[in-house]
Each structure stands twice: as C-alpha cells, then as structure tokens.
Amino acid sequence: MNKKKIALFGGSFDPVHTDHVNIAKSCHQNLGFDEVWFIPAYLNPFKVEQHSTIKDRLAMLRIIEQKYDFIRINQYEITNNRPTYTYETLKYITKHYPDFEFAFIMGSDQLDSLESWNNFAELIQLMPFKVFLRDEDHYNKAIVDKYQLEVFTFDNHHLSSTDIRQLQHLNQQIPEINQYVNSHLLYLQERLASVMDAERYLHSINVGKMAQKLAVKWGIDEQKALVAGTLHDIAKCWSWEKHLWYLEHYLPFLVEEPKPIWHSFTGMLHLEKDWLIKDQEILQAVFNHTVGSIDMTWLDKVVFCADKISDERHYPGVEQYRELCFQDLEQGFKELVKMQYEQAVEKHGQNAIGILLTNTYNYFVKGEKD
Structure with missing residues (x-):
C-alpha cells in the first residue's frame, strides 16, 4: 500500500x-x-x-x-x-x-x-x-x-x-x-503609525474605541464602528498635492470644499482604492466624519460624534457632549453639528465653510428638509 x-x-x-x-x-x-x-x-x-x-x-x-x-x-x-x-x-x-x-x-x-x-x-x-x-x-x-x-x-x-x-x-x-485583515484592523503599526504622528495615531485609536462604545450603546454594528472610527483620519497627514491627486482623479467636484476637510473624502478613497475595503457603510462613515451630509446613517452619526468626543479631547464642554451622546445620540449629533458649524463660521467666515457643512447644519439643526 x-x-x-x-x-x-x-x-x-x-x-x-x-x-x-x-x-x-x-x-x-x-x-x-x-x-x-x-x-x-x-x-x-x-x-x-x-x-x-x-x-x-x-x-x-x-x-x-x-x-x-x-x-x-x-x-x-x-x-x-x-x-x-x-x-x-x-x-x-x-x-x-x-x-x-x-x-x-x-x-x-x-x-x-x-x-x-x-x-x-x-x-x-x-x-x-x-x-x-x-x-x-x-x-x-x-x-x-x-x-x-x-x-x-x-x-x-x-x-x-x-x-x-x-x-x-x-x-x-x-x-x-x-x-479579514481589514475587518480586524491588523497591522495598524505598519499601516497607520507610519503615515501619521503619535498624536494623530492616539486620536485615531481613541475615536475607534469611542465609536465602538457608542455603537454598543445604540445597537449599531460595533465592529464596523471600530473600523471606521479607527481609520477615519487615515489621510489626515497627507500633503495637499496627494489629496488633490485623489480628488481630481475620482471626485473632482469636491475640490471646491475647504482643504481642511479634504481628508474625509481622500481617506474614503484611499480605503476603497488602496486598502480594497468594499463595505460601503464603513466607507460612507469615513467620508461623512468631518462635516456630515443630509444622508447620515446611524453609523455615520456614531463616527461623527466619536471624532468630536474621543477621550483625549479636552475642550470646554466636551464632557457634556459625551454625556449627551450616550443619553440621546440624535440630539448629541445635532449639538455637535451646531458646534462644528459655529466654530467654522467664526474661524473662516460664512462663505468659506463649504456647501456640505452648511447643508448638514441646515438639515439637522435648522430643520430645513427641502
């Protein structure tokens, strides 16, 4: 035999x-x-x-x-x-x-x-x-x-x-x-720490953890929240030239939005084109994490809020925002949009904050649905 x-x-x-x-x-x-x-x-x-x-x-x-x-x-x-x-x-x-x-x-x-x-x-x-x-x-x-x-x-x-x-x-x-690698956030040291400074890396980890906590609280997919939250700032430290290349090649109409929020869009593109992440909910949450949109899902709102209330944040009133997000996610989201909008207007002026943030503010805070 x-x-x-x-x-x-x-x-x-x-x-x-x-x-x-x-x-x-x-x-x-x-x-x-x-x-x-x-x-x-x-x-x-x-x-x-x-x-x-x-x-x-x-x-x-x-x-x-x-x-x-x-x-x-x-x-x-x-x-x-x-x-x-x-x-x-x-x-x-x-x-x-x-x-x-x-x-x-x-x-x-x-x-x-x-x-x-x-x-x-x-x-x-x-x-x-x-x-x-x-x-x-x-x-x-x-x-x-x-x-x-x-x-x-x-x-x-x-x-x-x-x-x-x-x-x-x-x-x-x-x-x-x-x-499997993407959904379990393997190799973050090679993939994140190598493209951002220590402060941004800590923020990214903290946003992922906060998004996961909020997701557990509100019955949302916690793993998707963890992934989207952790990767939300993946393009934050890129050069303007690199941002511009991605936008011009894939989403040229967004070049008109303010430069400080480009990383939301290029981060989504980087995860889709280079990481080969196919989950559209994760990609959309990254896209919307800075200034939102009128089509925010609950996952989008979780990541948006987590970005503003992560544990290393210490601005005046952050504790109240944290408490509110865990008491009433929708109201916490609206208050954070309002804060984001008012700070942007104060810093850059009404005409320089971009159409997306304006639309998000008008829709969720002012209640203008049309």
Whole structure:
C-alpha cells in the first residue's frame, strides 16, 4: 500500500498570501502530494516578534483550509507556546505519523541561511527538501548543488507578507484574507503609525474605541464602528498635492470644499482604492466624519460624534457632549453639528465653510428638509 504523501510547509504566515497558496497548489497538482500541511510558527527563531496574534494567523489559515481540501493546518509549533526549531518539528511529525511519506517545502530565499538552521546536519537527512524559486534568476545555486536539492517554479506573484502588511500588491492578495485583515484592523503599526504622528495615531485609536462604545450603546454594528472610527483620519497627514491627486482623479467636484476637510473624502478613497475595503457603510462613515451630509446613517452619526468626543479631547464642554451622546445620540449629533458649524463660521467666515457643512447644519439643526 502506498503511503500518503504530505508536504510540510512552515512559516509565520503573517499574513498567509497568494504565493503561499500557489506553492501549496503546485505541491498538490504538479508534485503529487496528497496534502500540504501548513505549520504556523509560534515565533520564528530568526524573528523577534510576530505582527499579529496567533488567533488571527490561525483564523486566516482556516479560511485557506476551508477553500482547499488538500490543505491542512498542523499546530505543533503553536501548541509548543515557544519558538520551535524546524528540526524539532520534523522529528516530532515523522515520529508521530510513521505511515506518511513527508517532504519539507521551503522558499529559495531561505537557502542562504539554511546551513545555520539548528541541527542542520541531522535535519537535512530527515526528509527530502523541496525548494520553490521565489526568484528564478537569483538564488543560492551552490547550496542547491551541495545538497542535491530539487528546485521548482510555481505561479509566482513575487509577494511577501511584509509588502502585504504595508498595503502593497493587495490586488494580488487573496480577497478573503484581505477582508479579514481589514475587518480586524491588523497591522495598524505598519499601516497607520507610519503615515501619521503619535498624536494623530492616539486620536485615531481613541475615536475607534469611542465609536465602538457608542455603537454598543445604540445597537449599531460595533465592529464596523471600530473600523471606521479607527481609520477615519487615515489621510489626515497627507500633503495637499496627494489629496488633490485623489480628488481630481475620482471626485473632482469636491475640490471646491475647504482643504481642511479634504481628508474625509481622500481617506474614503484611499480605503476603497488602496486598502480594497468594499463595505460601503464603513466607507460612507469615513467620508461623512468631518462635516456630515443630509444622508447620515446611524453609523455615520456614531463616527461623527466619536471624532468630536474621543477621550483625549479636552475642550470646554466636551464632557457634556459625551454625556449627551450616550443619553440621546440624535440630539448629541445635532449639538455637535451646531458646534462644528459655529466654530467654522467664526474661524473662516460664512462663505468659506463649504456647501456640505452648511447643508448638514441646515438639515439637522435648522430643520430645513427641502
């Protein structure tokens, strides 16, 4: 009886991406492996930290496992609750699954460090190593020849988890994984803290938390409120040139609105075009968070209010506004619109505050419905 052939594929998978899956597909479709076992690391011995939690990395891998019947997740290294060397993992698996035939899968980018792996002399004898070429022109051919390693190509998009975390090549990422990352606000340090100062980052986190609290209070989707609130100022620190480019390309009529509120519109566009967020409720809440519109949903109002009453705000009267928003969201929203409007008029003059804020004020505060 032939043994079942299993390809072992270890890594951080932070996040798992299209090229990981394409390597697994090649193992199954081209090399004849019955299954591919993804082995997520608790912590890669060559790294000092992971960028997302074990829970999130496993959840993303389970999305992949459900899509492909030949993919399995092996949690040996996760359950060890400590960094685990590949040698230890492979010894454990071969001992506990003696009826299977194994091979170890690696990317060619790991060849340079291969001989420095723990217990390498014994490791290389445990099972065959299959090398997939991340770059067909540049890889350590000397190591391949020295240990007579087999090399293979695959449907290679040249992706990396680092690039994905930094919003690069998301159009080639697995859509379900990208949706999970966005809806769970993973990789905020790479995606938010890198494009805003510490004060703006703290404000963004606080607005997300406040929006979530208000959503819980008023029976609104708290996760959407958390996401929209946290990401509401994603474009706040952009240059005017960058704002202008997005508006001219996608919403040119909004160039006429005051520059200080452009980030509401370009933030929405950035999340839609670059983050690939498809949830229209989240996008609209970001769009409306500064000056609102006459078509405000309850989620819009939650994020609008949270932006004005987040915990780090200390302007006169903010405590009263906070209390009101938790007592009567509609009235709290109207009072905050009134405050926003009056401050804008005082600072910039009636003719320089933009049509959107004027319309919001007239509709909700003055009651002009026509």
